Amino acid sequence: MSNRxxxxxxxxxTGKLVVVALGMFAFGYALVPIYRAICEATGINILALGERNLPGKAKTDPVNTQVDTSRTITVEFDTNVRGxxxxxxAVRSVEVHPGQLTTVMYEFQNVQNRTMAAQAIxxxxxxxxxxxxTKLECFCFNQYTLAPGxxxxxxxAFVIDPKLPKDVKTITLSYTFFEVGAPTPAAPTAASGRATEGAAS
Known part of the structure; x- marks a missing residue:
């Protein structure tokens, strides 16, 4: 073969390689709008959520389209102690919409002069x-060891399923906190929980 x-x-x-390189660059550049379109179509708006925090953009909370704002459920919190x-x-009740993520804090103190391990039911x-x-985060998932005092x-953190029957307007969430190693108590009923509420305060 001649030099020519x-x-x-x-x-x-070289021309073919340049065309391939340009095509790959164009495809990579097009991925962002394609991904955005897919996210918006499926409701998985991960990219858009990240963009909300970019400088120069107004900060707004993501909208949960699964929240049923036409209904309000009262959630009461009750505690029982075995020891x-x-x-x-921190609060005795909250009003939430089905599908709304809600977080409530609980306070605990070991007033004994010895270390103890405990868990909640x-x-x-x-x-x-x-x-x-549905509880997304809960201290009842684990056992805890606390020093004296x-x-x-x-x-x-919980969410109430919008499929909750329409006639349920109040839910009582009760916890029984007991020492690990002691006999495990039965889960409280709503009536017994309210009766011992003062002992937990």
Whole structure:
């Protein structure tokens, strides 16, 4: 093959590589609007949420389209203790919409002069609410060890399923806090929970 033919082949190969490189660049550049369109179509607006915090853009909270603003549910918080310690919610009740993420803090103090390990058992009233009450974060998932006099605060983050029956307007979330190693108490009923509420305060 002559030098002239070899140079022609090299030029053609270079041209093809340039075209491929430009095509790859164009595809990568187009991924952002394509991804944005997919996110908006599916409701998974991850990219848009990140862009809200960019400088020069107004900061707005993401809108949860799953919240049923036509309904309001009262959630009451009840505590029971099995032992000499303090355990109570920061608030006694909140009003939420189904689908709305809500966080409530609980306060606990070991008033004994010894270290203890404890855990909480939740229960719900009415009982059918348990299938529609989703806890995303809860101290009841774990056991805790507290030193004498130690105080702790724990969150409960929850969402009520919009499929909750329409006739349920109030849910009572009860916790029984007991020492690990002692006999495990039965989950409280709503009636017994309210009766012992003063002991937890």
């Amino acid at each position: 033919a070899r140079r022609a082949d090299n030029l053609r190969m 000499p310690w303090h355990f109570k919610p 939740p229960s719900y009233a009415p009982r059918q609410a348990a299938n529609h009450f 130690e105080k702790r605060e724990w969150p409960v």
